[in-house]
Amino acid sequence: MTSGHNISSAVDGDHLRAFVQRVEAVEATIKEEQEARKEIYQEAKSAGFDPKTIRKLVAMRRQDVAKRQEEEEILNLYLAALGME
Amino acid sequence: MTSGHNISSAVDGDHLRAFVQRVEAVEATIKEEQEARKEIYQEAKSAGFDPKTIRKLVAMRRQDVAKRQEEEEILNLYLAALGME
Amino acid sequence: MTSGHNISSAVDGDHLRAFVQRVEAVEATIKEEQEARKEIYQEAKSAGFDPKTIRKLVAMRRQDVAKRQEEEEILNLYLAALGME
Amino acid sequence: MTSGHNISSAVDGDHLRAFVQRVEAVEATIKEEQEARKEIYQEAKSAGFDPKTIRKLVAMRRQDVAKRQEEEEILNLYLAALGME
């Protein structure tokens, strides 16, 4: 018995630890890339661009065209219902 | 005139485009890493581990780090408040 | 016809308006409470305390609670994983 | 000396504690109201409305009209610069 438990189904600690570390490694990379993106936005701001608008642009390019149309349609329906058109 | 607008002081399209593309590049990397993480969880599941438990473990370790940082920060605040910095 | 549209199956404006107003009502309350909190911090500052330190304290106490919950959850996960639930 | 410190400028613990508790009290209220709002959205969904669209409506009503127009104008400039118009 390796570590004080007598249940054969006990957890393989080393194996588990390896998975946890691999997850933490990729999450570290993700965090780095997120900071890199933040710096790009700061750089754009220094260059005189509005970061908020750039975010919208990126989001628009991401967004599926059909989906966008559908959302706009629903929005217009609601606006009409409220007399805000 | 380059592209249908006659105000020379309008937005510098090439410069803007460069920023947008850089953002999209790092976001592509982020997406890749997120998928890598997803695969690790699948792999762990195949190895007989409960992904939910691993997520909790990772979250706890994250919290430990955050808590330690928080405590260190408040200690510094106290020291500063007492003029001991 | 009540407001310029002739499709009877359009959105029920009154019903929608009621939801919008209920949301805006609770958001007004939230805003009041947020201002109340802000005043408490100002009061503390007037009393000679460093608001930043108090914020850290509150954050730490929040984290303590979160951490305790997290630990309890993972304990339950482990128990379940070992068939001891 | 009340609690083991010999610095006259030491913190008044009871006073500090009172502030912390007052902050935590209003934050508890805020959390309650936030849940109330969530329930309203759920109710709206049950009534057949799209919560996401209602959120947009509420946001639009919050947002200053002039500001909204200005943001849209910047966005259009950028779109033109990218040839996305």
Added chain:
DNA sequence: TCAGATAAAATCGCGC
């Protein structure tokens, strides 16, 4: 005005 904190909103993963 600026970054850092806070809150709001959207998205994703998972179990039912």
Added chain:
DNA sequence: GCGCGATTTTATCTGA
């Protein structure tokens, strides 16, 4: 497919 919780993204706010 839906709700629910967790993560991520976006927006707002505050203090320096």
